[in-house]
Amino acid sequence: MNENTSLSSAFLDFQTVLATQTDLAITVPGHYAYSQNCVRSSHSSCTNRDNAEPIMASKDEVMPVADWDKTAQQYSDNIARFTALHAADLTGALYHDILSAKTILDVGCGTGAFGLSYVQQFPKGIPGQTLILSDLSPGMVNKTKDVMQQRVPVDFKTKLQYEIEDGAVLEGIQDDSIDVLVSVFGVFLIPDRAKTFNTIQRVLRKPDGVFGASAWTSIECRDSLKNDGFGAGLHDSMETSLKDLTNPFSNKEAPWKQWFNPDTIRSMVVDEAGFGTVAVHRSIHSVMWPSALDLWQLISGSPMSKVTGADQEMAEAAKQSLIDMVNYGDANSPVLVWTASNLVVARGPPSE
Numbered sequence: 001m002n003e004n005t006s007l008s009s010a011f012l013d014f015q016t017v018l019a020t021q022t023d024l025a026i027t028v029p030g031h032y033a034y035s036q037n038c039v040r041s042s043h044s045s046c047t048n049r050d051n052a053e054p055i056m057a058s059k060d061e062v063m064p065v066a067d068w069d070k071t072a073q074q075y076s077d078n079i080a081r082f083t084a085l086h087a088a089d090l091t092g093a094l095y096h097d098i099l100s101a102k103t104i105l106d107v108g109c110g111t112g113a114f115g116l117s118y119v120q121q122f123p124k125g126i127p128g129q130t131l132i133l134s135d136l137s138p139g140m141v142n143k144t145k146d147v148m149q150q151r152v153p154v155d156f157k158t159k160l161q162y163e164i165e166d167g168a169v170l171e172g173i174q175d176d177s178i179d180v181l182v183s184v185f186g187v188f189l190i191p192d193r194a195k196t197f198n199t200i201q202r203v204l205r206k207p208d209g210v211f212g213a214s215a216w217t218s219i220e221c222r223d224s225l226k227n228d229g230f231g232a233g234l235h236d237s238m239e240t241s242l243k244d245l246t247n248p249f250s251n252k253e254a255p256w257k258q259w260f261n262p263d264t265i266r267s268m269v270v271d272e273a274g275f276g277t278v279a280v281h282r283s284i285h286s287v288m289w290p291s292a293l294d295l296w297q298l299i300s301g302s303p304m305s306k307v308t309g310a311d312q313e314m315a316e317a318a319k320q321s322l323i324d325m326v327n328y329g330d331a332n333s334p335v336l337v338w339t340a341s342n343l344v345v346a347r348g349p350p351s352e
């Protein structure tokens with residue numbers, strides 16, 4: 001599929017069908033994890049690096065940056081159609097924080113899910129505000145720049161900046177300079193969580209900086225959703241159909257799966273990252289896809305599914321299993337699938 005097949009009008013957005021299942025803010029006294037020892041970095045090191053040397057990824061990166069680079073176009077055409085819906089929710093959850101922010105940083109911008117949602121919700125931009133869209137993958141940053149240039153009006157008031165940055169390091173971002181750090185399905189994939197949380201705390205403005213993130217989740221009521229006609233869960237279907245291939249979905253211990261559980265998120269964000277309060281909202285969207293076969297093409301091209309290079313016979317079996325799961329063996333009719341996310345909003349150090 002490509003942009004010519006424009007599916008956006010066919011999308012069913014059952015926005016927040018089960019939204020806000022959990023919306024609990026907790027405050028716990030405790031140690032504020034921000035490290036005073038981090039080195040203040042020079043912003044001049046983060047100018048556009050289109051022609052720079054290849055960026056080194058965090059050493060224990062889950063998906064090589066080259067994989068994200070290669071798939072930027074396909075991601076933009078396909079997967080971003082799912083993530084855009086959750087990005088819109090996160091933007092809504094951060095609406096008032098965004099309005100009053102001087103500087104916003106998107107970590108793992110991919111092909112612009114957050115940026116596009118920002119433009120949709122703040123169509124004139126916000127005077128005096130800078131939005132930095134960053135990703136470890138230069139291909140993704142370039143794609144974001146392209147799509148934003150197509151959508152942003154010439155007199156847009158927000159200053160837009162595009163940066164290649166490892167979210168675990170944020171080398172070019174100064175300490176204490178970001179009012180809202182947002183990450184739509186980005187930060188949850190970075191394996192060195194402690195380092196990433198320290199970095200987030202380093203760059204957030206004290207004491208009012210806000211961290212907003214979305215992460216995929218898994219929900220108990222998937223069978224009733226399917227039986228009630230809301231479709232099959234995309235990630236559950238991927239996990240089951242890809243189980244015989246080597247891929248991050250079949251790895252039950254994959255670190256990013258810790259973000260599935262709202263309670264685990266609360267303890268990570270408060271106890272590990274040192275935020276004072278955290279709210280976890282849960283959101284689910286059903287999306288109409290042209291056929292199960294199209295859905296397979298999306299999945300097999302995702303850097304997260306690792307189908308590329310897999311044994312041909314096993315890949316064929318996985319494809320059939322997916323078609324069975326999402327559309328009862330019908331490869332060619334339209335199919336409804338849902339995705340569910342945890343939307344995390346964390347703020348402030350704990351009160352003394």
Ligand SMILES: C[S@@+](CC[C@H](N)C(=O)[O-])C[C@H]1O[C@@H](n2cnc3c(N)ncnc32)[C@H](O)[C@@H]1O
Pocket residue numbers: 058061065068079080083084087107108109110111112113114134135136137140165166167168183184185186189190
């Ligand atoms: C699942 S995609 C999400 C993209 C986009 N935010 C969206 O929701 O459509 C994950 C993104 O995180 C980026 N990424 C992976 N590891 C990263 C890291 N250590 N630092 C910054 N970005 C990273 C990838 O290049 C990719 O663009």
